[in-house]
Amino acid sequence: MAPGVAAADQASPEETFGVSMYPVHRSKVIHIVRHGQGYHNVAGELDHSSYMSWDFTDASLTDLGWQQAEALHAHLDATGIMSQVELVVVSPLLRTLQTAAGVFGGPTLPEGESEESSLMTSGLGKSPHAAISRLNSFKFVANEWCREQNGVHPCDRRSDISFYKKSFPGVDFSEVETDKDTWWHETKRETSQELFARARGFVRWLLKRPESRIAVVSHSSFIFHMCHLFGAECSDVVRKEIQTGFRNCEMRSVVILDRLATGAPSTAFLDFPGGLHYNDLSKKDMDVPDREIVAEDKVPHADSLPTVAQTAWPISDAHSNGKL
16 A cells, blocks of 8 residues: 555544645735844833833834844845745834844945945944845835734834934835824724734735735734734644744744635736647637536535545555555
């Protein structure tokens, strides 16, 4: 008996198929990154009430936060992910913008080169970093929909966009509607339901982008809520891989797909039409099965199909001898 069949025969009779198939052009690879350690993180771990302190308004990265960003940058280079990213979407707060620059930006800007051409200028925050160049060709876009759960905590209040534009010349802020932070409220904290709704809107925005491989640099609570929109139908192992909280500067890569899409795909269509008239799709091919699935066919959902253990398939000599 072939090893694969023997292994399948050990499956529990109750086990369902659990596999999905979708067109690649309907999917996107998303590299989710939480920002590096910020000064508010250090203070908050010692005393949670520190998150209420105005000393940490729009908190910046610590020295360790910058080291974490550099380590992730090296990981992306080593794995080849860096060369595949087409777009970096970043929350418009200082710590996420710094993380995006440190992780996805180029090296330190050469001495004497104008910082106006840089991705990030020098001297920002409590742990100033040298200016970072725009080595990579992909685009950086700030989007307020992926900012942290806002309100009450000053660390989650952003600075003016006019300040960010000067500090991060390589980032496109056109998606942010107002210069001042009109979302943050001193006495009202954004609720989980409001954050879930914002996360759904953000995912829909990602699906409409033309890029197929996107990095998102965001925050702990936002990422937690966004990831909890998914995974309910998965095994405990896979669900935890999706939903477990992120450490500072942790990255996970996931695939998202709109299986209910009705319009044209937003990403490049890579399928090849084939057929007799592969170069003229206006002509009908006779080799295309001209049949529709009707109710009488009673096509089962994949999860309702029996496993190998439930099916008495005859094993031929060819299979048992490993000849196939």
